Amino acid sequence: MKDAREALVRVDGLKVHFEIREGFLSGLLSKEKKVVRAVDGVTFTIDRGEILSLVGESGSGKTTVGKAILQLVQPTEGAVVFEGAPVSQDREGLKAFRQNAQMVFQDPYQALNPRHYIIDIVAEPLDVAGLVKTSEEREQRVREALEQAGLTPADDYFYRYPYELSGGQRQRVVIAGALILGPRFIVADEPVSMLDASIRTGILKLMIHLRDTKGIAYLFITHDLSLAWLISDRIAIMYLGRVMEIGTADEIIKAGLHPYTQALMAIMPVPGQTREGERPVLEGETPNAAVEITGCKFSSRCPRATERCRQEQPELMEVAPGHSVACFPVQEEHRSSTEHIAGNE
């Protein structure tokens, strides 16, 4: 049964741990394996036709979250629920899921097989699933997908190789290839970060247009907070495999509460303004994900870290409708202020 309120995608306590490959000999000899906690307990939902941005610096595990949702890496723990049904690892279940959920990668130069014609790349899912009978039908489907992706006249692109196209055109081919099966959900992993600024807008507009016309939901993975603000409905801030804060785009940008969000905000350039005074700039590097951290993952760099932050891991707590923060000091402030309001009544 499909519940109308059930989110399109629900990620529940997702964990992805990778074993570190050590040297050949030590790998043979030692039984103990080091583990990188790329994703360490992530929970969020995406509604139909919604764009959720997953923002974080490199190494925060945001790409791994995307891949784990699409079952391209095996989740260590936790569940991915698509349209109310858990995504299974068995062949048939995966096959059906993959018609509905697609991925667009960062580097359009790598995402297309250099030895195939554009028409074959786009039509491949149709060919493999045996969905088209005649070559006219095949061309028609590819034509539609390419035109939806903004490549017109589509026929001109059929028999060209990826190396003959520009980066922007390639990314449109990638999108066309993702669209051909009519997915309802697309994981877009930094889809514009490799493109020229002038081409970016076109690709972003295309993605938003597809959302508006076809109701496609996106998980938009990016390191660029201002970009996330521009295109998304909601934003989740990730740090070392955990979601630190999640809320509507406006709320995160204008009223971000987590110290990490605030630090990211501080380095976000604002057009037409010169910042006065000192900016709070984060000190140090992101810790190695192979080292186990007790307590809050951000505590080693956090200006507000307390003893409790170093001992316990904070969970996300709703501080306003649809806005949750995983930070003890923020949560305590919130509690005392609501108690204060409650006391006044």
Place this chain on the structure above:
Amino acid sequence: MNKKRIAKKLLYAAITIFFVLVFNYFLFRILPGDILSMLSRSGKTTPEMVANIREMYGLDLPWYQQFFVYLENLFTGDLGTSFIYKKPVAEVIGSRILPTVILLGVAEVLAIVVGIIFGIVSAWKRGKAIDTGLLSTSLLLYSMPTFWLGMMLILIFCVNLRLFPINGMVTPGRVFADTWAYINDVVRHMVLPMACMALVMIGEYAITMRSTMIDVLSEDYITTAKAKGFSNGYVLRRHAMPNAMLPMITLIAINLGLIVGGAIQIETVFSWPGLGNLMYGALVNRDYPLLQGVFLLTTVTVILANFLSDILYEVVDPRVKSMGG
């Protein structure tokens, strides 16, 4: 590929061959000892005889004249006369080509097929037990001294188990009832040297294939293909393997040159009457014309094989065509 570029590549090939030719010519003459010292070892030679032989082979001429005579003859297709066999070099080499090509050709094909399969399985199961097993086997085979492996095979299969003949290509003095009996005898002689050669090459192919496959498998178009729900076998066949074959083509081309050049160690250990064995004999006896002939053949084969692989690259990879050069 357009004609102009083929012509350019051919010209480069010709220049390379010429330089190797010059280099080889002088290289052999720098070697200590010459045919005269080899012949006069017996002590039965008189100074007059030595002088006669010297004159017969043109060794009394100054070195630069000898060189030009060699070049002149070469361009008329005359490779010279072997000191030892007293026959034209071309004829001596010609009789040895077939045994070498048969032995190494079969070994090469076997090694390519098995090596590629090893490499693919290894890369696909990277980090798993089967990868560790295949990779260590490949490394072991790759680093195995050919002659030692050959001697061990002889020791085990010929001396102890008495399964195969020890050396040569046919049983000496045997009369064959028909062609099949002859082929059967040759095959029995060929099994060990072929296996030895193939084993050593499997390691090289497997390691190369594994590493290019690992590169290709980490490309986004592989992940994209998986995300589209294609089966593993399909992704391997249609996306990974064709792209991983490019470096293999180069490696195969280089090794093709070796086929003709002969495998000196194998052929010597197993007394296989091929080019490698011939080269070894020529070297021991300072038979310059024969050595030069064999080296020339090897050079031309290696360079031609590379030339062919350049052209094959363009057929296999559409990107190469557009790059020009």
